[in-house]
Amino acid sequence: MLAAAPPALPHTGSDTRLLLATLLSIGAIVLMISKLKLHPFLALTLGSGLLAAVAGAPFDKLTSSFVTGFGATVSGVGLLIGLGAMLGKLLADSGGANIIADTVLARSSRRMLPWAMALIAAVLGLPLFFEVGVVLLIPIVLLVARRGGLPLIRVGIPALAGLSVLHGLVPPHPGPLVAVDALKADLGVTLALGLLIAVPTLIVAGPLFARLAERWVGPLELPEAPEPSERPDRTPSFGAVLATILLPVLLMLGKALADVVVDDPKALVQRVADFVGSPLIALLAAVLLGMVTLGKAAGFSTARISDTVGGSLGPIAGIVFIVGAGGGFKQTLIDVGVGNAVSTWSAEWHISALLLGWLIAVLIRLATGSATVATITAAGIVAPLASGMSSTHAALLVLAIGAGSLFLSHVNDAGFWLVKEYFGMSVGQTLKSWSVMETVISVVAIALILPLSLLI
Numbered sequence: 001m002l003a004a005a006p007p008a009l010p011h012t013g014s015d016t017r018l019l020l021a022t023l024l025s026i027g028a029i030v031l032m033i034s035k036l037k038l039h040p041f042l043a044l045t046l047g048s049g050l051l052a053a054v055a056g057a058p059f060d061k062l063t064s065s066f067v068t069g070f071g072a073t074v075s076g077v078g079l080l081i082g083l084g085a086m087l088g089k090l091l092a093d094s095g096g097a098n099i100i101a102d103t104v105l106a107r108s109s110r111r112m113l114p115w116a117m118a119l120i121a122a123v124l125g126l127p128l129f130f131e132v133g134v135v136l137l138i139p140i141v142l143l144v145a146r147r148g149g150l151p152l153i154r155v156g157i158p159a160l161a162g163l164s165v166l167h168g169l170v171p172p173h174p175g176p177l178v179a180v181d182a183l184k185a186d187l188g189v190t191l192a193l194g195l196l197i198a199v200p201t202l203i204v205a206g207p208l209f210a211r212l213a214e215r216w217v218g219p220l221e222l223p224e225a226p227e228p229s230e231r232p233d234r235t236p237s238f239g240a241v242l243a244t245i246l247l248p249v250l251l252m253l254g255k256a257l258a259d260v261v262v263d264d265p266k267a268l269v270q271r272v273a274d275f276v277g278s279p280l281i282a283l284l285a286a287v288l289l290g291m292v293t294l295g296k297a298a299g300f301s302t303a304r305i306s307d308t309v310g311g312s313l314g315p316i317a318g319i320v321f322i323v324g325a326g327g328g329f330k331q332t333l334i335d336v337g338v339g340n341a342v343s344t345w346s347a348e349w350h351i352s353a354l355l356l357g358w359l360i361a362v363l364i365r366l367a368t369g370s371a372t373v374a375t376i377t378a379a380g381i382v383a384p385l386a387s388g389m390s391s392t393h394a395a396l397l398v399l400a401i402g403a404g405s406l407f408l409s410h411v412n413d414a415g416f417w418l419v420k421e422y423f424g425m426s427v428g429q430t431l432k433s434w435s436v437m438e439t440v441i442s443v444v445a446i447a448l449i450l451p452l453s454l455l456i
Contacts, residue, residue, distance in 0.1 A: 015341045017054070017055065017056070018055055018336065018337055018338050018341045019341070020054065021050075021051050021054035021055040021336065021338070022051065022333070022338050022381075024050060024051075024054055025047045025048070025050045025051035025054070025329075026047070026364065026367065026377070027367075028043075028046065028047050028050050029043045029044060029046075029047035029329075029368065029373075030367040030368050032046065032047070033368055033369070033370070033373075034367075034368070034369065039318075040322045040325070040368075040370060040373060041318070041321040041322050041324075041325045044322070044325035044326055044328065044329045044373070045066065045325050045328070047329060048063075048065075048066040048325075048328055048329045048332045049062050049063060049066070051329070051332050051333065051336065051338075052065065052066075052332055052336060055336035055337070055338075056336075057336060065328070065331045065332040065334075065335040065336075066325075066328035066329065066331065066332050067328065068328075068331055069327045069328040069329070069330055069331025069332065070324040070325060070327055070328035070331075071324075072327060072331070073178065073181065073323060073324050073326070073327025073328070073330075074320060074323070074324040074327070076181050077174065077177050077178055077181055077323055077327075078320045078323070078324065079280055080177055080279050080280065080283055081174055081177075081316055081319060081320055081323065082312075082313055082316065082320070083280070083283035083284055083286075083287050084173075084283060085312040085313060085315070085316045086287045086290075086309045086312045086313075087244075087245075087248075087283065087286050087287050087290055088312065089308055089309065089311060089312035090287070090290040090291065090294045090295055090305075090308060090309070090312075091124075091241070091244075091245070091290070091294060093232075093298075093300075093308050094232060094235070094236055094294040094295060094297065094298035094300070095232055095235040095236070095298060096235075096236055096241040096244070096294050096298075097124055098140075098235070099235055099236060099237070099238050099241050100120060100123055100124065100238065100241055100242065101120050101140045103238045104116050104119060104120055105120075105140075105144060110148045110149070110150070113144055113148045113150060113155055114150070114154050114155050114157075114158045114206070114207040114210055115158065115206075115207050116144075117137075117140075117141065117144060117155045117156075117158045117159045117162070118158035118159065118161060118162045118202055118203075118206040118207055119162070120137070120140065120159070120162070121133065121137060121158065121159040121160070121161070121162025121163045121166075122162040122165070122166055122198070122202060123242070123245060124137065124162075124163070124245075125162055125163045125165075125166030125167065125170075126166060126170070126245055126246070126249060130163050130164065130167040130173075130415060131414075131415070131418060133163040133167075134160070134163065134415075134418055134419070134422065137159050137163070138422050140159075141155055141156050141159050142222060145222055146222060151214050151219065151220065152220045152222055152423060153210060153213050153214045153217050153220060153423075153433055154210045154211065154214050155210075156210075156423055157205075157206060157209060157210035157213050157214075157433060157437055158202075158206035158207045158210055160419060160434065160437065161202055161205045161206035161209070161437055161441065162202055162206060164205075164406060164437070164438060164441055165198045165201050165202045165205065165206075165441055165445075166198065167371070167406075168371060168375075168402040168403065168405055168406040168441070168445075169194045169197060169198050169201070169399055169402045169403065169445065170191060170194040170195060170198055171187055171190060171191050171194070171252075171279070174319060174323050174372055175371055175372045175374075175375035175376070175402055175405060176190065176194065176375070176398060176399075176402050177279070178323055178326065178327065178372075178375060178376050178379060179375050179376075179378075179379040179398040179401050179402060180395075180398055181327075182327075182330055182376075182379035182380055182383050183379055183382075183383055183386040183394050183397055183398055184386060184387075184394065185386065185391065185394040185395045185397070185398045186256065186259070186391040186394070186395060187252060187256075187279055188252045188253060188254075188255045188256025188257075188259065188277060189256050189391050189392055189395040190395040190398050190399070191249065191252050191253060191256070192253055192256055193392065193395050193396060193399060193452075194395075194398075194399055194402075196452075197399055197403075197445055197448050197449060197452070200444070200448060201441055201444045201445045201448065204440060204444045205437055205440040205441040205444060209436075209437055209440050213432065213433040213436065213437065216432040216433065216436075217425070217429045217432050217433050218429075220423065220424060220425065220429070221424060232298040232299055232300070233298075233299050234297065234298055234299040235297070235298055236293055236294050236297035236298060237297070240293040240294070240297060241293070241294065243289075243293065244286060244289050244290045244293045244294060245286075247282070247285060247286045247289060248279075248282035248283050248285070248286045251276050251277045251281075251282035251285065252277050252279065252282050253277075254273050254276070254277050255273045255274055255276070255277020255278070256277070257273075258270045258273035258274070258277070259273075259274075287309070291305050291309070295308065319372075322370075322372060322373070323372065323376065326372065326373055326376030326377065326380075327376065329376070329377060329380065330376055330377065330379060330380025330383070331380070333377075333380040333381055334380060334383060334384075338380075338381060352450070352453075353382060353385040353386075353389075353397060354393075354396055354397055354400040354446075354449060354450060354453055355400070355446070355450065356382060356385070357378055357379075357382045357385075357397050357400045357401040357404065358400045358401065358403055358404035358442075358446045358449075359404065360377075360378040360381055360382065360401075360404065361374045361375060361377075361378035361400075361401045361402075361403075361404025361405045361407070362374075362404040362405075362407040362408075362442070364377050364378060364405075365404065365405050365406070365407050365408070365409075366407065366408060366410075369409070369410070369411075369413035369414070369416075370413070371405040371406055371409075371413075372405070374401075374404065374405035375401055375402055375405040378401045378404065378405070379398075379401055382397065382401070385397070392456050393453060396449050396452065396453050399445065399449055400445075400446055400449050400450075402445075403441070403442050403445035403446045403449065404442060404446070405442075406438050406441050406442045406445075407438065407439055407442040407443075408435055408438060408439045408442075409434060409435050409438040410431065410435055411427070415434075416430060416434060416435065419434045420434070
């Protein structure tokens with residue numbers, strides 16, 4: 001999906017100089033985001049210039065790689081983020097999210113409510129960004145806690161885990177998409193393996209960990225539920241909502257299956273599967289279907305559907321720019337030779353590429369607080385290691401990086417404060433619950449990925 005990279009920026013420094021340039025640029029990005037409160041887009045842009053300058057790039061070439069990487073990433077990933085936002089907005093405004101929640105909860109016993117919340121969050125987490133999912137789920141979590149007489153943490157942690165696992169491991173979320181793009185991994189294979197890893201990870205970090213977190217945090221006073229958004233007069237059916245959400249997933253999995261079973265690029269079946277299973281077409285089909293199964297079914301007029309779809313793009317502009325800037329920083333890392341140096345160091349240290357990708361993502365996540373920045377940067381650094389990998393191992397490298405990007409969310413992560421405020425917790429309680437949950441997700445996922453890489 002990425003455009004051809006420009007010729008590598010000339011540099012005269014040694015590997016030590018490249019290491020210094022990388023550390024300085026990442027440190028500067030961290031300082032600008034965490035201390036100076038600079039927007040991540042600006043921090044990544046300035047950090048890329050600093051990286052190229054310290055690495056020895058000519059003055060007139062300082063921004064060439066950044067511009068190339070930015071454009072290639074936005075053209076490849078920005079379209080998918082936009083379509084995902086449209087689908088998420090249709091789901092929210094039509095009442096589809098509430099339909100899924102009401103249907104599942106009506107069929108769950110009190111003991112099974114935490115598991116039901118994990119399932120709801122996982123289903124809603126497929127097309128929704130984490131922050132949007134949190135906002136949608138909070139009223140449901142509070143309702144479940146009140147109705148079932150359960151502690152807030154016991155139902156809240158499974159919901160948060162469902163959203164977070166999907167956000168870090170499963171396309172079409174921005175982080176995994178960018179990593180797939182950077183590592184030239186197969187999206188369908190990554191999606192299939194991501195779901196395979198996500199299920200046991202969610203079980204451990206969600207309903208099982210929730211009981212432990214409940215004891216650590218202690219009883220919480222239930223906050224007042226946020227005012228529910230106005231529901232439409234009519235609502236879509238549960239089957240229609242579920243089919244719309246799962247359509248892009250099934251199309252992309254179908255493409256991966258055809259690539260394995262048919263394995264003939266000239267065969268009509270594979271050509272059709274490759275076309276309809278491409279991320280752009282799969283998400284576009286889901287949005288067009290959602291306009292009917294969600295929008296029309298909710299009684300929306302054509303004008304309101306258009307407004308709903310159009311209104312989804314404004315809030316994601318910042319995300320697209322951050323992702324694009326991350327792609328520019330990644331391209332600069334590659335062009336100054338950092339990726340090749342990392343490949344050399346990896347060979348000398350005999351560190352598994354999967355473990356290396358996870359560790360780099362962990363360090364950047366701890367420093368910047370951003371899972372997306374951690375994923376983008378780590379993918380750029382280890383991209384050369386994926387060049388000789390099979391499609392399954394390249395997909396597992398994407399997942400290893402995604403797992404590392406979720407490690408220990410703390411005070412420099414916007415998600416930390418979002419969870420703290422919505423659940424009415426102190427900083428300490430948030431660290432004991434949300435932060436530890438994120439760490440459990442990261443560790444369990446990599447613990448599953450490493451042995452899986454030895455079997456496939």
